[in-house]
Amino acid sequence: MKNALHRMNPSVKFLAITICMFTMAFFFDPWTPLVFWVGVLVLQFFFSEIDWKKWLLFMLPFFVTAFGYFWTTLVFAEDGSGSVVWSIWNLQITETQLNHALSLSFRVLAFSSLSLLFALTTNPVTFILSLMQQLKLSPKIAYGVMVGYQFLPVLKDEFILIGQAHRLRGASEEKNTLQRLLGVRRILIPMLAGAVRKAERAAFAMEARGFTGERRSSYFRVISIGKVDAALVILFLFVLVLSCTHIWWLG
Amino acid sequence: MLKSWKLKEIVLMSLFAVVFGIVYLLFLHVGNIWAGFIGPIAYEWIFGIWFIVSIICMYIIRKPGAAVVSETIAAAIEVLLGNAVGPRLILSGVIQGLGAEAVFAATRYKRFDLWVLMLAGVGSSIFSFVYGYFLGGFSVYGTGYVALMLGIRILSGAMIAGMGGKAVADGLLATGSLRGYAISRSKKGEARA
Numbered sequence: 001m002k003n004a005l006h007r008m009n010p011s012v013k014f015l016a017i018t019i020c021m022f023t024m025a026f027f028f029d030p031w032t033p034l035v036f037w038v039g040v041l042v043l044q045f046f047f048s049e050i051d052w053k054k055w056l057l058f059m060l061p062f063f064v065t066a067f068g069y070f071w072t073t074l075v076f077a078e079d080g081s082g083s084v085v086w087s088i089w090n091l092q093i094t095e096t097q098l099n100h101a102l103s104l105s106f107r108v109l110a111f112s113s114l115s116l117l118f119a120l121t122t123n124p125v126t127f128i129l130s131l132m133q134q135l136k137l138s139p140k141i142a143y144g145v146m147v148g149y150q151f152l153p154v155l156k157d158e159f160i161l162i163g164q165a166h167r168l169r170g171a172s173e174e175k176n177t178l179q180r181l182l183g184v185r186r187i188l189i190p191m192l193a194g195a196v197r198k199a200e201r202a203a204f205a206m207e208a209r210g211f212t213g214e215r216r217s218s219y220f221r222v223i224s225i226g227k228v229d230a231a232l233v234i235l236f237l238f239v240l241v242l243s244c245t246h247i248w249w250l251g
Numbered sequence: 252m253l254k255s256w257k258l259k260e261i262v263l264m265s266l267f268a269v270v271f272g273i274v275y276l277l278f279l280h281v282g283n284i285w286a287g288f289i290g291p292i293a294y295e296w297i298f299g300i301w302f303i304v305s306i307i308c309m310y311i312i313r314k315p316g317a318a319v320v321s322e323t324i325a326a327a328i329e330v331l332l333g334n335a336v337g338p339r340l341i342l343s344g345v346i347q348g349l350g351a352e353a354v355f356a357a358t359r360y361k362r363f364d365l366w367v368l369m370l371a372g373v374g375s376s377i378f379s380f381v382y383g384y385f386l387g388g389f390s391v392y393g394t395g396y397v398a399l400m401l402g403i404r405i406l407s408g409a410m411i412a413g414m415g416g417k418a419v420a421d422g423l424l425a426t427g428s429l430r431g432y433a434i435s436r437s438k439k440g441e442a443r444a
Contacts (some may be wrong), residue, residue: 014338021339025386061280064287072290076396100391107388111339118338124331138253140261145324148265149331155269184274188419193428195266200431203259213258 004228005048005117010127011134012229016236017114023240024110030102031246037110039239040117047232050120058119062112066105073101124149130223140213147202151195158194162187255314260432264308264317268325271304272332275325291387292396295403299411302375305351306368306416311423313433315360318371322348343382350378351412369413376401376408 005013024033044050077097084092125146132142166186278300285293308321326344351371358367380401383389389397420434429435 014341017338018342021386025388028388028391061283061287065283068286068288068290068293072292073391076290076392100388104388104391115339119330127331128327140253140256140258141320141324144258144261144265145268145327145331147262148269148324148328151266152269152332155266155273159273184277185419188270188274189422189426191270192267192419192423193426195270196263196423196428199263199266200259203257203262206262207258211258213253 002047003049004232005044005121007228008121008232009134009223009225009229010122010130012225012233013118013122014127014131016233017118020114020236020240021111023244024107027244028100028103030099030106032243033103033106033110035246036239036243037106037113039243040110040113043235043239044113044117047235048117048121055116055120058116059112062108065112066108069108070101070105073104074098077101126223129219129221133219133223134225138213139215143206143211143213147199147206151198151202154198155191155195158191159187162190253316256316260312260314260317261320263432264312264321265324265328267304267308268321268328271325272328275301275329276332291389292400292403295400296407297411298376298379298404299372299407299409299413299415302347302351302372302379302408302412303416303419305348305375306371306412307420309351309355309371310363310368310417310420311429311432311434313360313363315356316352318351318355319345319348322351339386343379346382347375347379350375353378365414365417368417369409372408372410372412372416373405374408375412376404380404 020036024036027033074093074097077100084094128137128142128146128149131137132139171186278297282294282297302322304325305318305322309317311317322344323341326340326342329340329344330338351374354367354371354374384397389400392400423429424434
């Protein structure tokens with residue numbers, strides 16, 4: 001029971017989360033995203049075994065972002081109707097503006113927790129296999145993506161290697177962040193050239209072993225949809241409906 | 252659509268997606284930190300970087316679908332890397348890719364000069380802005396502020412994605428590793444290496 005979210009079918013989870021997000025986009029009051037956010041946290045608390053310290057670390061930047069949304073909405077919001085609740089200098093903040101600002105910040109928090117719920121409970125390879133088996137993704141693309149994913153550590157090493165080579169030959173050291181971002185360009189081209197060669201080699205190897213990209217009738221690793229998925233989808237929808245209808249039960 | 256695709260082209264897109272997935276994440280962190288200080292407009296300056304992979308792949312491969320498929324793969328790889336923006340990135344990837352794809356389709360996949368690439372960046376900007384407007388709740392902001400955001404994003408799409416993408420792809424072409432792709436065939440009058 002505790003690992004239900006981990007066992008959930010990734011495609012079903014993906015669809016459930018997408019539906020929740022699109023529904024949330026229609027609400028501009030502070031309570032709907034707040035209730036939804038709490039609901040997502042409760043779901044994650046009871047049905048997943050994640051490292052909450054890691055969760056907090058990932059969430060931290062989003063708290064900052066939510067704050068950014070909060071104050072810019074206060075300053076730049078269009079609808080200035082309602083009674084004034086707060087005034088700083090010559091800036092008048094009305095109830096509507098405050099509600100919109102709170103709503104957008106809670107929306108950021110709700111969306112990022114929902115995304116983290118997915119990221120922390122889903123195995124990437126299972127996700128791709130499930131996209132291929134349940135959502136009919138083309139095997140050519142599915143296995144192509146997995147090849148790219150397997151090359152990630154190699155490319156990471158190469159990134160460090162090229163950086164070291166640059167330093168060894170006395171290419172100028174970047175000091176501030178902006179210069180470092182622009183300096184990515186110099187590392188990018190050798191990395192991409194390497195990537196082109198790796199891609200060709202991998203593709204030839206796959207074809208040499210008989211990979212045609214045709215859809216199979218059976219798979220070595222079968223990803224199925226079961227009772228857990230139905231139960232969790234109902235729970236997700238329950239949280240969604242609960243947050244959308246809060247007007248009736250919160251008063 | 253995928254019938255005419257070679258496997259090596261798909262794997263190439265996937266590997267580019269990994270390289271740019273790392274770059275995208277780097278910029279996302281920078282954007283997130285800035286957004287804390289100056290709100291959602293922080294992302295607009297650097298938004299063009301997120302369209303770059305679709306433009307580079309289309310410029311190199313030159314087949315219908317290269318823009319939208321590569322951008323979607325890049326988004327999927329970003330999700331696989333385990334970042335916190337999560338599955339909704341895949342959807343925004345599809346939408347950004349469609350924006351660039353629409354421009355290339357309008358030229359019937361015949362022209363790949365700087366202007367078309369910059370227009371493709373603008374196409375991605377507009378498509379992604381409409382999507383962001385809806386999902387980010389931009390409708391609460393004043394019209395002037397939204398117009399400013401859109402203006403900066405269009406500029407960023409044209410400059411970073413269009414011009415930057417062409418610069419990267421041309422630099423790559425000069426290394427000689429792109430023999431056997433459509434980009435080097437067009438330069439040598441259909442002669443294949």
